[in-house]
Amino acid sequence: MKLPEKVIVKEVGPRDGLQNEKTVVATEDKIAWINSLSETGLTYIEASSFVHPKWIPQLADAGTVLEKIKRKPGVTYAALVPNMRGLERALKSDVDEVSVFLSASEAHNLRNINKSIAETYPVLEKVVKEAKSAGKTVRGYISTVIACPYAGPVSPKQVREVADRLFAMGVDEVSLGDTIGASVPADVDRLLDELLPHFDAGKLAMHFHDTRGTALANVVKSLEMGITVFDSAAGGLGGCPYAKGASGNAATEDLLYLFHQMGIKTGIDFHKTLEAAKQIEGVLGKPLKSKQMEIYRSEGGA
Amino acid sequence: MKLPEKVIVKEVGPRDGLQNEKTVVATEDKIAWINSLSETGLTYIEASSFVHPKWIPQLADAGTVLEKIKRKPGVTYAALVPNMRGLERALKSDVDEVSVFLSASEAHNLRNINKSIAETYPVLEKVVKEAKSAGKTVRGYISTVIACPYAGPVSPKQVREVADRLFAMGVDEVSLGDTIGASVPADVDRLLDELLPHFDAGKLAMHFHDTRGTALANVVKSLEMGITVFDSAAGGLGGCPYAKGASGNAATEDLLYLFHQMGIKTGIDFHKTLEAAKQIEGVLGKPLKSKQMEIYRSEGGA
Numbered sequence: 253m254k255l256p257e258k259v260i261v262k263e264v265g266p267r268d269g270l271q272n273e274k275t276v277v278a279t280e281d282k283i284a285w286i287n288s289l290s291e292t293g294l295t296y297i298e299a300s301s302f303v304h305p306k307w308i309p310q311l312a313d314a315g316t317v318l319e320k321i322k323r324k325p326g327v328t329y330a331a332l333v334p335n336m337r338g339l340e341r342a343l344k345s346d347v348d349e350v351s352v353f354l355s356a357s358e359a360h361n362l363r364n365i366n367k368s369i370a371e372t373y374p375v376l377e378k379v380v381k382e383a384k385s386a387g388k389t390v391r392g393y394i395s396t397v398i399a400c401p402y403a404g405p406v407s408p409k410q411v412r413e414v415a416d417r418l419f420a421m422g423v424d425e426v427s428l429g430d431t432i433g434a435s436v437p438a439d440v441d442r443l444l445d446e447l448l449p450h451f452d453a454g455k456l457a458m459h460f461h462d463t464r465g466t467a468l469a470n471v472v473k474s475l476e477m478g479i480t481v482f483d484s485a486a487g488g489l490g491g492c493p494y495a496k497g498a499s500g501n502a503a504t505e506d507l508l509y510l511f512h513q514m515g516i517k518t519g520i521d522f523h524k525t526l527e528a529a530k531q532i533e534g535v536l537g538k539p540l541k542s543k544q545m546e547i548y549r550s551e552g553g554a
Numbered sequence: 555m556k557l558p559e560k561v562i563v564k565e566v567g568p569r570d571g572l573q574n575e576k577t578v579v580a581t582e583d584k585i586a587w588i589n590s591l592s593e594t595g596l597t598y599i600e601a602s603s604f605v606h607p608k609w610i611p612q613l614a615d616a617g618t619v620l621e622k623i624k625r626k627p628g629v630t631y632a633a634l635v636p637n638m639r640g641l642e643r644a645l646k647s648d649v650d651e652v653s654v655f656l657s658a659s660e661a662h663n664l665r666n667i668n669k670s671i672a673e674t675y676p677v678l679e680k681v682v683k684e685a686k687s688a689g690k691t692v693r694g695y696i697s698t699v700i701a702c703p704y705a706g707p708v709s710p711k712q713v714r715e716v717a718d719r720l721f722a723m724g725v726d727e728v729s730l731g732d733t734i735g736a737s738v739p740a741d742v743d744r745l746l747d748e749l750l751p752h753f754d755a756g757k758l759a760m761h762f763h764d765t766r767g768t769a770l771a772n773v774v775k776s777l778e779m780g781i782t783v784f785d786s787a788a789g790g791l792g793g794c795p796y797a798k799g800a801s802g803n804a805a806t807e808d809l810l811y812l813f814h815q816m817g818i819k820t821g822i823d824f825h826k827t828l829e830a831a832k833q834i835e836g837v838l839g840k841p842l843k844s845k846q847m848e849i850y851r852s853e854g855g856a
Contacts, residue, residue, distance in 0.1 A: 253743045253775075437774050438816040441555045465764075465808045465845035469771040472739050473555075499852075506767045514740040543767035550801075 258517035259480045261507060262296040262427075262457065263289055265532070266317075267332055268501055269489030271301060271308050273536060279313040281535045283320050288528040289486065290324040293520040298330045298351065302338035318345035330391065334365070339379050343386050350383045352376045352423070353393035356411045357400030360431070364395070373417055380421040389425075392418035393459070397428045397443060398435040408446035415451060425455050427483055430470070433463025433499050437473035444477045457481035462488060463499035468510050471502065475516075482507060487529035487540035503542030505529055560819035561782045563809060564598040564729075564759065565591055567834070568619075569634055570803055571791030573603060573610050575838060581615040583837045585622050590830040591788065592626040595822040600632045600653065604640035620647035632693065636667070641681050645688050652685045654678045654725070655695035658713045659702030662733070666697070675719055682723040691727075694720035695761070699730045699745060700737040710748035717753060727757050729785055732772070735765025735801050739775035746779045759783035764790060765801035770812050773804065777818075784809060789831035789842035805844030807831055 266286050270277060282300075289297055299321065305312035314331060323329060330349040333339045342350050354372045355361035361369050376392070383390050397411045415426050428443070440458075447456065458474045458481070460467040471482055488503030508522045526544055530553075533540045539549065568588055572579060584602075591599050601623065607614030616633060625631060632651040635641045644652050656674045657663035663671050682692050699713045717728050730745070742760075749758065760776045760783070762769040773784055790805030810824045828846055835842045841851065 253740055255740070434815075436812055436815040438555055438557070462767075463845065463849065464811050465767070465770055465805075466812060468767055469774045469812070472771045472774070499849075503767075509766050510738050510768060510771070513736075513738040543765065547765065547801075 253476065253514075255475055255514060255516055256478075256480045258519070259475070259482060259511060260295065261504060261511075261518050261520055262298065262481065262483045263294050263486060263504055264298040264459070264483045264501060265289070265485035265487065265489045265504070267298040267301050267311065268483075269485035269487070269532075270310055272491055273310060273489070275536050275538075276310060277535055279316050279320075282313070282317050285528065285532050285535070286317065286321045288524075288531055290322065290327050292524040292528060293518070295326060295519065296328045296330065298332070299347075301332035302341045303332060303334050304337070315341055315345045318342075318347055328389075332393075333379055333383070335375055336378060336382065339382055343383075343388075347388065349389045349391060350379070351391040351393055351427075352379050352418075353395065354414065355395045355400070355431075356406045356414050357396040357403050359402035360396045360400045363402065369414065376418070377421050380423060384422050390423050391457075392421075392423035392426045393429055394418070394426060395429040395431040398430045398439045399432060401432050408443045411443060412446050412450060415447060419451065419455070425457055425481070426451070427457040427459045427481075429459040429483075430461060433461030433467065435460070435470055436466050437469050440470045440473045441477070444474065444479070448477065453478040454480065457483055459483035460502045461491060461499055462502050463491075467502035468506065471507065471510065486525060487532055487545055488542035489532065489540065500541060503529075503540075503544065505544040506542050509544060555778065555816075557777055557816055557818055558780075558782045560821070561777070561784060561813060562597065563806060563813075563820050563822055564600065564783065564785045565596050565788060565806055566600040566761070566785045566803060567591070567787035567789065567791045567806070569600040569603050569613065570785075571787035571789070571834075572612055574793055575612060575791070577838050577840075578612060579837055581618050581622075584615070584619050587830065587834050587837070588619065588623045588631075590826075590833055592624065592629050594826040594830060595820070597628060597821065598630045598632065600634070601649075603634035604643045605634060605636050606639070617643055617647045620644075620649055630691075634695075635681055635685070637677055638680060638684065641684055645685075645690075649690065651691045651693060652681070653693040653695055653729075654681050654720075655697065656716065657697045657702070657733075658708045658716050659698040659705050661704035662698045662702045665704065671716065678720070679723050682725060686724050692725050693759075694723075694725035694728045695731055696720070696728060697731040697733040700732045700741045701734060703734050710745045713745060714748050714752060717749060721753065721757070727759055727783070728753070729759040729761045729783075731761040731785075732763060735763030735769065737762070737772055738768050739771050742772045742775045743779070746776065746781070750780065755780035756782065759785055761785035762804045763793065763801055764804050765793075769804035770808065773809065773812065788827060789834055789847055790844035791834065791842065802843060805831075805842075805846065807846040808844050811846060
């Protein structure tokens with residue numbers, strides 16, 4: 253198999269993992285968890301979101317979290333930013349990187365952001381410009397890159413157009429999200445076939461949810477096509493258990509098992525990551541669904 | 555992607571799925587379940603095991619099950635057979651196909667069969683010969699083809715030697731089992747690289763367990779290498795929840811999602827398969843762990 257020697261795993265659990273959790277997590281628990289994640293060898297942690305607290309009350313404490321975590325040298329602490337108001341808050345908390353976001357699907361963008369895609373671009377453009385002049389790097393999330401819960405399949409060409417606009421704004425990396433976890437490797441193949449002739453593979457990250465158990469298969473297909481950056485959440489956190497369209501992220505520890513067994517370096521300690529998953533499981537008070545956590549529990553661990 | 559037009563999915567739930575279940579399933583419930591599976595479009599159902607009831611009490615009713623199920627034309631009803639005594643019982647119940655089995659790992663074979671691999675061959679040889687002269691087809695299972703719970707990694711060369719012996723006995727198909735669900739696509743690649751120059755891809759089946767969430771990724775790698783026969787269990791049944799080494803089989807309905815989304819025909823109805831999974835879930839009285847069953851429950855279905 254043609255595989256890279258090493259990959260970068262970006263931990264999105266504290267943001268994408270927690271944002272749909274009904275159990276309110278105390279600020280100090282978030283901070284303690286992020287501090288643990290910082291000790292695993294991860295080089296990237298998306299710590300919170302500066303979306304208006306009205307929309308995501310769980311992450312209303314983004315500022316405090318970013319200010320009080322122990323910043324480990326070599327780790328990039330990022331946060332989601334929807335607009336200039338969010339950026340101001342994020343800069344005040346001195347995030348290392350900001351993430352802007354929109355959907356490849358018009359229908360999903362309307363429901364998620366209350367704007368058309370065309371109306372979203374100028375908002376993001378301003379945020380990117382300001383963030384860059386403040387010396388920050390910027391990540392751009394494109395969601396529903398495979399399928400939209402409202403409009404069905406999304407064309408790779410549409411994803412390319414959105415990615416084009418994000419890179420033109422000055423975004424440093426684009427993360428391609430299969431938001432509802434519907435994709436199979438043939439979809440990934442078609443998407444990357446459209447994108448890779450246009451963009452540097454090193455500037456694209458894949459962001460899979462594991463709703464249908466296909467996340468690792470999609471990761472392997474992405475690897476074989478040259479992708480080396482993957483988003484995941486410790487414990488497979490993420491998504492609402494009552495919504496078909498929003499199941500958990502690919503679990504960081506499941507990804508680590510896959511990569512390490514294939515001889516691909518991540519620089520991340522598997523056992524410390526599992527410990528971090530157990531830590532947030534304890535806080536949430538419900539069993540997390542990653543395969544490695546299931547093994548841990550089946551061995552009598554919890 | 556280079557993918558086959560169609561594949562064969564072999565349902566092993568009634569045997570490999572149930573054999574480790576602590577809840578004793580009534581004979582009539584097994585019969586009703588197999589009758590439902592027969593209506594899904596499946597062409598192969600491993601219905602039970604003629605291993606001595608002392609070892610697997612759950613399947614002590616193999617004879618009655620095989621005799622009382624409604625045989626659907628076009629469906630092969632198979633059963634596991636360890637030795638001549640088992641074969642006699644199986645033939646009395648008029649199975650369509652018998653399955654013999656051994657491990658690629660000496661340590662696992664000793665614990666599972668109480669014999670060395672060398673001591674196992676003559677036993678299987680006699681069974682295969684007798685089954686063939688009774689007009690039956692024969693499947694050979696090789697377990698622990700990737701890793702052994704007692705001895706660690708298993709070499710592809712060792713698997714090839716065992717497969718060689720099975721084909722030499724007259725076995726029609728060899729099913730390669732990753733018994734403990736430890737494999738990643740790089741392992742599958744190495745294994746099939748060793749086997750495919752020697753054996754017809756159409757005579758090899760892959761049998762994955764999903765202990766570490768890698769089953770679908772392994773299936774995709776196998777597909778790309780030319781394999782077109784896959785074992786699975788409805789609901790992802792199988793394995794003991796208290797033993798790390800024996801988690802559930804790849805779930806039939808999760809496999810169907812993968813195949814159908816990739817445009818690969820199976821001839822099997824997804825919804826009827828999900829109904830069959832719900833049926834056995836109701837009998838067992840515990841939530842089954844396939845992703846499609848999780849989606850079903852998350853939608854308020856159970």
